Amino acid sequence: GIQVEQSPPDLILQEGANSTLRCNFSDSVNNLQWFHQNPWGQLINLFYIPSGTKQNGRLSATTVATERYSLLYISSSQTTDSGVYFCAVRQVGYKLSFGAGTTVTVRA
Amino acid sequence: NAGVTQTPKFQVLKTGQSMTLQCAQDMNHNSMYWYRQDPGMGLRLIYYSASEGTTDKGEVPNGYNVSRLNKREFSLRLESAAPSQTSVYFCATRTGRDTEAFFGQGTRLTVV
Numbered sequence: 001g002i003q004v005e006q007s008p009p010d011l012i013l014q015e016g017a018n019s020t021l022r023c024n025f026s027d028s029v030n031n032l033q034w035f036h037q038n039p040w041g042q043l044i045n046l047f048y049i050p051s052g053t054k055q056n057g058r059l060s061a062t063t064v065a066t067e068r069y070s071l072l073y074i075s076s077s078q079t080t081d082s083g084v085y086f087c088a089v090r091q092v093g094y095k096l097s098f099g100a101g102t103t104v105t106v107r108a
Numbered sequence: 109n110a111g112v113t114q115t116p117k118f119q120v121l122k123t124g125q126s127m128t129l130q131c132a133q134d135m136n137h138n139s140m141y142w143y144r145q146d147p148g149m150g151l152r153l154i155y156y157s158a159s160e161g162t163t164d165k166g167e168v169p170n171g172y173n174v175s176r177l178n179k180r181e182f183s184l185r186l187e188s189a190a191p192s193q194t195s196v197y198f199c200a201t202r203t204g205r206d207t208e209a210f211f212g213q214g215t216r217l218t219v220v
Contacts, residue, residue, distance in 0.1 A: 031206045048208040094158045098150035
């Protein structure tokens, strides 16, 4: 199956800093999502982005499908951005596979 | 419009007990999924239902059964709970293979 690797595994930021999270995948995909799991365990949809660039407020994402990676940008980070960020891609058929996540801690 | 609703939110079971986790969606989606999340790990697929009337195994199906009761509801059953099944369980839905998936709030299950 498709391997999904996220980096870095952990990220500590000072409030106001910018950061980039990376998701590499081992084969071409038609379906890629980014999620934020907040400290209470909720999975929040950030982007559905199989290709191209999208922006939502301080967050933006870019997927370069031909080069098999996606990037999530967090600008002017806030303490509410803390949590785990997951990317997920569709495997053959209907299965959605997740990376191991990047744990982000934003300090005030 | 509740989206994806899971019940219960928390459950403690004794080894060998059985229980059913419920998932209901009001998004009119065709596909439904059950995942488990263990500490420090991403989500792993247990079972899924591509459409009403079909179910298929995911990565970690052993010890679980599922029922797609109708288009709205997809249940996950543990027949004889084991401590290794202690986890957080998430239900998800989407319209088709290449569409956005939406998750419920999770069920935290502890087996003692």
